[in-house]
Amino acid sequence: MFRLEAVxxxxxxxxxIGIATANAQTVANGESILREMRMATRGEVLFVQDTxxxxxxxxxxxxxxxxxxPPDQVMDAIGIRPGMVGAEIGAGHGRYVVQLAVxxxxxxKIYAEDIDAxxxxxxxxRCERWGLTNVETIVGxxxxxxxxxxxxxxxxxxSAYHHFADPTALLRNARASLKPDGMLAIGxxxxxxxxxxxxxxxxxxxxxxxxxxxFLEANGLYIYVFRIG
Numbered sequence: 366m367f368r369l370e371a372v373x374x375x376x377x378x379x380x381x382i383g384i385a386t387a388n389a390q391t392v393a394n395g396e397s398i399l400r401e402m403r404m405a406t407r408g409e410v411l412f413v414q415d416t417x418x419x420x421x422x423x424x425x426x427x428x429x430x431x432x433x434x435p436p437d438q439v440m441d442a443i444g445i446r447p448g449m450v451g452a453e454i455g456a457g458h459g460r461y462v463v464q465l466a467v468x469x470x471x472x473x474k475i476y477a478e479d480i481d482a483x484x485x486x487x488x489x490x491r492c493e494r495w496g497l498t499n500v501e502t503i504v505g506x507x508x509x510x511x512x513x514x515x516x517x518x519x520x521x522x523x524s525a526y527h528h529f530a531d532p533t534a535l536l537r538n539a540r541a542s543l544k545p546d547g548m549l550a551i552g553x554x555x556x557x558x559x560x561x562x563x564x565x566x567x568x569x570x571x572x573x574x575x576x577x578x579x580f581l582e583a584n585g586l587y588i589y590v591f592r593i594g
Contacts, residue, residue, distance in 0.1 A: 416467060418495065419463055419467060419495040419497065420436070420463060420464060420467060422460065423458070423460075423491075427458075427460045430460065430524065431460070433581070433584040433585075433586065434523060434524065434552060434581065434584070434586060435581075436461065436464040437464075438580070438581075439523070439552060439581075439588060440464065440465070440468050442578045442580065442588055443519070443521070443548075443550045443578075443588065443590060444548075445465060445468050445469065445519065446468075446469070447468070447469055447470040447472060447473060448469060448470065448472040448473050449469045449473045449518040449519060450469070450473055450474045450475075450516055450517055450518050451465060451469065451473070451474075451475055451476070451517055451518055451519040451520065451521060452475065452476035452477070452478055452503075452510070452512050452517055452519075452520050452521065452539075452542065453465060453475065453476075453477055453478065453520075453521045453522070453523070454478045454479075454505070454510050454520060454521070454522050454525070454535070454536075454539060455478070455479055455522055455523075455525030455526075455528065455529070456477035456478055456479045456484075456485070456488060456502075457479055457481065457484045457488070457525070458484050458487050458488055458491065459477060459487075459488035459491050459492070459500075461521070461523050462475055462477045462488060462492075462500060463491065463492070463495070463497060463500075465521065466492070466497050466499050466500050467497075469499065470499070471498075471499060473499060474499045474500075474501065475499060475500050475501075476500075476501050476502075476503055476512055476513070476517075477500055477501070477502045477503065478502075478503045478504075478505045478510045478511070478512060479502075479504070479505065480504065480505050480506065480507060482504050485502040485503075485504060488500075488502060489502055507530050507531065507535070508530070508531050508534040508535050508538060509535070509538045510535065510538065510539045510542070512539055512542035513542060514541050514542055515541065515542065515543075515544060516542060516544070517542045517543050517544060517547050518543075518544060518547050518548070519543075519547060519548045519549070519550060520536075520539055520542065520543060520547070520548075520549045520550070521550050521551075521552075522549075522550070522551045522552065522553075523551075523552040524552060524553065524554060524586070526551055526553045526557070526558055526563065527553065527554065527557035527558050532566055532570075533566045533567075533569050533570045534570075536549065536567065536570045536572070537569075537570040537571055540570065540571050540572070540593060543593060545593065546592075547592075547593070548575070548590055548591065548592055549567070549572055549590070549591040549592075550588060550589070550590050550591075551563065551567075551588070551589045551591070552581075552586055552587075552588045552589075553586065553587060553589070554585050554586055555582075555585050555586065555587060556585055560577065560587060560589070563589060564589070567589075567591050568594065571593065571594055572591035572592065572593060572594050573591060573592055573593075573594035574589060574590075574591055575590045575591060575592050576589075576590050577589050577590075578590070
């Protein structure tokens with residue numbers, strides 16, 4: 366009898382702990398939602414959403430690339446802020462587009478450009494699934510991204526530069542989309558394009574190198590920030 370009562374008491378105690386934990390998590394989640402709602406009224410977030418979900422990699426390759434190119438660190442180094450209007454050239458399925466869209470917020474906008482229409486359709490579904498309303502896709506051409514003229518605070522390229530058939534022509538044609546003080550930020554693998562080669566090609570496209578961020582050198586990546594030259 367004593368043993369049975371002890372087991373029963375232990376079981377009830379464990380259930381009580383579980384219920385308390387679940388209640389605490391529910392309260393925490395509720396507080397998180399209320400906090401996001403309050404922030405939304407001040408324009409600090411795009412909308413009430415599962416931010417962890419929208420920013421989570423969708424497959425193992427995205428997870429691997431995000432470890433090598435940590436989005437928050439990269440965007441901090443470039444200087445991406447709420448309210449900015451930007452474009453990613455070579456956006457693909459939108460691994461970084463969703464990061465940029467959440468960072469610039471409701472008052473900003475991101476143009477997602479690629480020559481792969483199927484990839485952009487996938488990205489549109491990704492944005493719809495998470496309620497990202499500040500992303501517009503653009504099917505570009507090999508040497509013309511077809512971005513809106515004079516509207517962008519930044520153009521962003523991440524680990525796609527070496528895939529461009531003619532990066533000089535492509536980014537020369539993209540230059541008109543930048544505001545006078547706009548920037549071109551390129552994250553590129555060192556094994557794919559040397560710093561000297563990339564700078565020379567962008568000089569030919571009408572840009573001047575402002576700085577090179579080397580904090581991801583151990584991961585084989587440099588980030589180059591250019592201005593209109």
